[in-house]
Amino acid sequence: QQPVQSPQAVILREGEDAVINCSSSKALYSVHWYRQKHGEAPVFLMILLKGGEQKGHDKISASFNEKKQQSSLYLTASQLSYSGTYFCGTEMEYGNKLVFGAGTILRVKS
């Protein structure tokens, strides 16, 4: 079951914040976040595990609400380099294959 990402697209100015959401109708074991720049391969950002802590590095962090089966990716003080498409991948049980959302296009303007 493909997770639902929102919004589909967002345009920011440098320095602004953004939140990208990923929701599932099924209970989740983990949520993975990837970023893909235009014409390139997806690159891993972080993973959130059921029962785990909020993750983050630098100005990109994420949370996982197990009760709502929802994860949110927080981008703080956005930079031009944050532009790209963000995908969440969800895993319902340990060892299951990832199912990716349709992606959220983020564009940061100067």
Add this chain to the structure above:
Amino acid sequence: NAGVTQTPKFQVLKTGQSMTLQCAQDMNHNSMYWYRQDPGMGLRLIYYSASEGTTDKGEVPNGYNVSRLNKREFSLRLESAAPSQTSVYFCASSEPGSTDTQYFGPGTRLTVL
């Protein structure tokens, strides 16, 4: 350390032609995957291989076959290409564990006329 490599980068086929997409990884990972990416649909799993000698269907396996040649290499074959298979194909690898991070290759852009 090249990570995950894919060949070719671009390919144009006519309907009914066959071809094989090659993927290799040098990270000694056990698991390998083939995805297709279409506009607005994210990444969809075609086939995966949990370890050398095993392969399993993913979400969209019809029209494709795979071979896990050895631990490093995982190929995807289109026996009779159709326009609906026009897409960008990504190979990925991972080492199963609590993080199970997937590392993606650069992709193959395939057009079927």
